Amino acid sequence: MSEAAKPTPAALEQQNRFVEENLRRIFRQIYHMVGNVADAQDLTQEAFIKALQRSDQLKDGDKATHWLSRIATNTALDFLRRHGRYTFCEIDEAPEYECESPEEILLRGEQREYLEEGLGVLTPRERAALVLRDVEDLPAEEVARQLDCSKATVRSHIANARTKVRKFMSRRRS
């Protein structure tokens, strides 16, 4: 059996810290791309395992964070390409805001439902670009790095995504 060298206690400590600091952010990012907790959990685990198996990449903190986000984006994109699915949790599972009136909750539920359906008409890369730019609020340069394409391509994905969602929403509301 080919036993690889076990990580030292210091390396283990570094790995644990890396997971602790980034787990929630990466889970949330993947969740917004795939739309459900079970798939987001599997893909988050997969992304961290891929990242931590290249522990030499963890030395530079900032670089490692960007590198992990990129792995997470690609892992989620691969999944969406393979499965072509995007399923958000049922509306009644989504959290409600305590100060909202029943009418506001109903309206929010309706808006959320429209938005989820609107995101469903996008291609995986358009959806990824829109989530990273508009929901995660990353600059276009960072989105381009994560999607491994040019800034011009990212702009094209973002513009297509916003245009498609707008058309979908206006059709739905009319």
Added chain:
Amino acid sequence: MHHPNETDLALYAGNDLSRLARLRVDWHLRTCGKCQQEVTEFSSLRAETVRNAPEPDVNWGRLAAEMKANIRLGLEAGECIGPLPTRHRGHAPWTWAAMATAALIAVAAGSEIWINHSWNLNPPNDQTTASLVPATAQEIWLEVKDSGIQMRNGDSVTNELHNNNRGAVVSSVNAQGGVSASYVDRETRMVTVNTMNIYYGQ
């Protein structure tokens, strides 16, 4: 009047146009109500996307603990198998990393026990000895020990034993409220995940 195209207006609304293109659209918007209206719609849609982006409604502490345990297990499987081979273009995409992850997900050799009972869940911080704490001393306990998963109901004890030829056991309380014990088999190099869940009814 020459209007900017829809793509430029969509990008303008999110501040994603180059400086020069942005100036051109700025100039046009001073005199064009129709394009102003389109930009407003794109901006509102963007705000709506952020506001209505769904947030997962989960018990984060428990989910995070489960993910950390699974990540540790996946890494241990990789260590057991050996270093990652260098990936070349044209080779099969099944790297050891992918296989370890697939094994983690697919090879869930689990046993599940259905028990009619009510429970108070109290997941521990220590990931090596996950256990469920029952409401009273007479009720049922689930505990992951080094030898296996043990279920105790008063004087009665049931053990789900681990394979002897295994690596370190990683245990966790799962999101469903059961306990899981996972390990890498040294001989077969497969990941085994044993799970005991409690299902209770009225």
